[in-house]
Amino acid sequence: MNDDTAPTDLKEACVRAAREVIAEHGIEGLSLRDVARRLGVSHQAPYKHFPSRDHLLAEVLRRCYVSFAEFLDARPLTGTPEVDLASLGWAYLQHAREHPLEYRLMFGTPWPDGAGHPELVQAALHAFNRLREALARQRGPGHTPQELDADALFIWASLHGLASAMHGELMDKLQLAPGVEAGASAHLMQRLSRALGGD
Amino acid sequence: MNDDTAPTDLKEACVRAAREVIAEHGIEGLSLRDVARRLGVSHQAPYKHFPSRDHLLAEVLRRCYVSFAEFLDARPLTGTPEVDLASLGWAYLQHAREHPLEYRLMFGTPWPDGAGHPELVQAALHAFNRLREALARQRGPGHTPQELDADALFIWASLHGLASAMHGELMDKLQLAPGVEAGASAHLMQRLSRALGGD
Numbered sequence: 001m002n003d004d005t006a007p008t009d010l011k012e013a014c015v016r017a018a019r020e021v022i023a024e025h026g027i028e029g030l031s032l033r034d035v036a037r038r039l040g041v042s043h044q045a046p047y048k049h050f051p052s053r054d055h056l057l058a059e060v061l062r063r064c065y066v067s068f069a070e071f072l073d074a075r076p077l078t079g080t081p082e083v084d085l086a087s088l089g090w091a092y093l094q095h096a097r098e099h100p101l102e103y104r105l106m107f108g109t110p111w112p113d114g115a116g117h118p119e120l121v122q123a124a125l126h127a128f129n130r131l132r133e134a135l136a137r138q139r140g141p142g143h144t145p146q147e148l149d150a151d152a153l154f155i156w157a158s159l160h161g162l163a164s165a166m167h168g169e170l171m172d173k174l175q176l177a178p179g180v181e182a183g184a185s186a187h188l189m190q191r192l193s194r195a196l197g198g199d
Numbered sequence: 200m201n202d203d204t205a206p207t208d209l210k211e212a213c214v215r216a217a218r219e220v221i222a223e224h225g226i227e228g229l230s231l232r233d234v235a236r237r238l239g240v241s242h243q244a245p246y247k248h249f250p251s252r253d254h255l256l257a258e259v260l261r262r263c264y265v266s267f268a269e270f271l272d273a274r275p276l277t278g279t280p281e282v283d284l285a286s287l288g289w290a291y292l293q294h295a296r297e298h299p300l301e302y303r304l305m306f307g308t309p310w311p312d313g314a315g316h317p318e319l320v321q322a323a324l325h326a327f328n329r330l331r332e333a334l335a336r337q338r339g340p341g342h343t344p345q346e347l348d349a350d351a352l353f354i355w356a357s358l359h360g361l362a363s364a365m366h367g368e369l370m371d372k373l374q375l376a377p378g379v380e381a382g383a384s385a386h387l388m389q390r391l392s393r394a395l396g397g398d
Contacts, residue, residue, distance in 0.1 A: 028227055107363075107367065107369065108307065108363075108367075110368060111368050121372045124369060124372055124373075125372065125373065125374065128373050144376075145376040146376045146377070146378055146379055148376070149373075149375045149376040149379040150376075150379050150382060150383070150386045151386075151390070153361075153364075153373070153375065153379060153380075153383055153386075154357075154361075154383075154386055154387050154390050156360070156364070157357060157360035157361040157364050157383075157387060158353075158356060158357040158360055159360065160360040160363065160364060161355070161356035161357055161358065161359040161360025161361070161363065162352075162353075162356040162360070164306075164307075164359065164360065164363060165352075165355070165356050165359060168306070168307075169309060169310050170306065170323060173320045173323055173324065174323075174324065174327050174348075174352075175324065176348045176352065177343075177344035177345045177347070177348040177349075178345070179345055180345055180348040180349050180352060181352075183349060184349070184352055184353075184356075187349045187350075187352075187353055188353050188356060191350070191353050191394040191395075192394065194393065194394050194396075195390040195391065195393050195394035196390075197393075
C-alpha cells in the first residue's frame, strides 16, 4: 500500500490495521503513526481520513456496535414476545463470548471522548433500542417509559455482568461447584425470566 | 523519606504511592521506578519489599479486596436472612459507587499474573464467600452446592453489571427515561428478590 492507494481502500485499511494494533497492544497502543507504519504509508496519509487517533478509534468502535446490532437483528423472530426477548439475551451472551475483544472495546473501555461522535452514540443506542422494543412487545400495552427503561437497564446490567465476569479472571478463582460456570448463561436467563414475571 | 526509613514505613509508603500513581496514570503507568522517585528513595529501595512491579500491584489489589470485605462485614445483621442478603447487595453497590478506582482495580482490570498470589485469591474469595453464606441462610437447608453457587454467581453478575455500567460512559448515552438511572439500584434489588423467589 502507498499514498496513492484509492481513498476508500486506505480508510478501510486504517480501520483494519487499528483493530490489529488494539488486539496486539491494547487501546493505549493505538496511534495514527503506528497505523501508517503498519500499512507502509507516510505518517500523514491516515490524517486524510481521520483528523486524530480518537477519530480512528471512534470508527473502530462504531463498527463494533454496528456488527453487534446486525448480529442481534439476524436472529430469527418467532412472533412469541417471550421467546424473542429470551433469544435477544442469548444472542447478547453468544456475541460476547465469540468476540471478546469487540466486547471489551464496546463495554469495558473509555470512549475516545465524551462530547463528540454522534454517529457512535447512534450505533450504540441501536442495540439498546432492540432490547427496549423486545421488552415492550413482551410487556404489551400499558407500561410507562420509566418502567420499560428500568427493566431494560436491569436486563442489560445482568447480561453485561455475566459477560464481563466470563472474560475476567476472577471467575476462575471463585472455586465454583462443578458445572456452575458452564451453566451460568442458562441459569441467568431462567432467573431473568422469573424476575420479569415469566414462568 | 530515604533509604534508611524503617522497613514497615517504606513498605506502606510504597503501597500508598502505588495507589496514587494508578489513580493518576492508570495501572499501565505503575512501575517500581516511579514509586521510588515519588518517595525520594533509590530505585533499589522498593525491591526490598516487592520483588517486582506485579508484586506491588498484587499487594494494592489485596488491600482493596480486604477493605471491600471489611465494608461488607461491617453492616449490621438483622437475623432475618432475606434482609441480610438484600443488605449485602446494597452494600456491594454502595461500595462500588463510593470507591470507583478500587472497584475498577478489583473487577475491571487483569490481575498481575495468572498463577501466583494465593493471598490475593484468598482475599477475593472472602467477599464471594460472604455472598454464599448469606444466600445459604436465606435458602435454608436442602440446596446443593451447585444450586447455591449458580445463584451466587447470578447475583454477583447482576450487581457487577450495574456497578460497571454506572462507572462506564455508556449509561449516559442510552437516553434513559427520567429517574431510571437514579432508581436503578433499587429496581435491581427488587428484581433480584423476585428472581430468587422472594416477594
